Amino acid sequence: MRVLVTGGAGYVGSTLVPMLLAQGHRVRVLDSLRYGGHGLLAAATDERFDFVQGDICDEEAVTAAVDGVDAIVHLAAIVGYPACKKDPRLATRVNVEGTHTLLRARRPDQKLLYASTGSIYGRVPDYLCHEGTPRAPITLYGETKAAAETAILDAGNAVAFRYATAFGVSPRMRLDLLPNEFAYQAVANRSLIVYERGFKRTFLHVSDLARSMVWALDRWDDVVDEAYNVGSEDMNLTKEDLARRLLDHVDYYLHFAEVGTDADMRDYEVSYAKIRAKGFTPRVSVDAGLAELVRGVRLIDFRNPYGNV
CATH class of the missing domain: 3.90.25.10 (UDP-galactose 4-epimerase, domain 1)
Structure with missing residues (x-):
């Protein structure tokens, strides 16, 4: 499979890309390199790896990046409420407008897997959160991710994974988790x-987060057009x-x-009963x-x- 990973040089992407290559996929990464590209240096030794430097809001760059791929994993985002609060305009531009740019460029037959977040739920009055819990984000991060998730699921042939808080060592390390x-x-x-x-x-190791994406692409017909909480x-x-x-x-x-x-x-x-019933559990x-x-x-x-x- 030919897979595009947007934001693939980041914390999750630099863990995901080697997994996809190890499974035999051809992988293209679109990333602005806001935080550098050192996390993907090892991937550059694989001839099936391709890199495009560009902004997720750049129509020309995104159109070129999606050309010829079978599936898209959409990671590109300003992640976390502190980063979104620091630059609200950038957060809205990247998280929401960038997603719409991707949707305009993407063909309907291209699989689209979106890395959403549990932050879209906001406060949960019943204390136990499931996929049917009303979304009531209380931060700009949660609001922008919720808006992007809605647009992606409405577009069809898509899956949204609402991830627990990621943790663990990654080639592009983060200490703000x-x-x-x-x-x-x-x-x-x-x-x-x-x-x-x-x-x-609730927490999820970054390797399990990446593994869930590989798992979903391999079982697309069984999970498509749904949102899932992912964790344990x-x-x-x-x-x-x-x-x-x-x-x-x-x-x-x-x-x-x-x-x-x-x-x-x-x-x-x-x-996490819904995704567990489909066969995915963290390790x-x-x-x-x-x-x-x-x-x-x-x-x-x-x-x-x-x-x-």
Whole structure:
């Protein structure tokens, strides 16, 4: 299969692309390289890999990128509420307008898999979230992803995966994801301050996130034209649970603060029964992922030129 991955040089894409190549697919990546392309250097050794540098809102670049492919995995986005809050105009342009640019260029027979997010649900009054739960995003990130998801599913021959919070080591590493940040602070600073300790999140290792995409492309007719929560009930954890599990892998000072709020306001459990019934379950546990993170973040060394510590 010939697969286009938009935003393929990012945290998820740099994990997904090698998986697709290993399965024998030909892979083209469209990416603006906002965060660089080092995560895909290993893929460049494979002759089935192709790269197009371009903006997801550039009609000409997108039209060229979709030409000749059988399937599209749409990852290109400004991800997370802090990044969207920092530049709201860019977030709307990339997440919403960029998706419409892709839809105009894409042929109806090209499979389209969209990386959506649990942030589209916002607050969940019943505490248990499933695909039928009304979407009520409370951040710009959630709003833009919800708008893009609606447009994609309305276009047909598409699948939307509403992912849990990703974590784990990736070739293009991120430290702004909750478990990754916890691990880095614990290793680098030997301390961690946690607020809203009882708030519950659900997590998914980045390798399982990427694997779910390969899985969906292989079983397209069985999953097409639906939205699915992707994760595991075993990884519905409070912030306190996550921080205490991290103590099993690295010794650090843990403090729970009574002040501080998270604008995303996610505090609920998620049901993954729908995708489990189709045959997909994650493989990497929270504990295995935390152990990996502790090993990985020890390789990250930021030097502050203005401090002696």
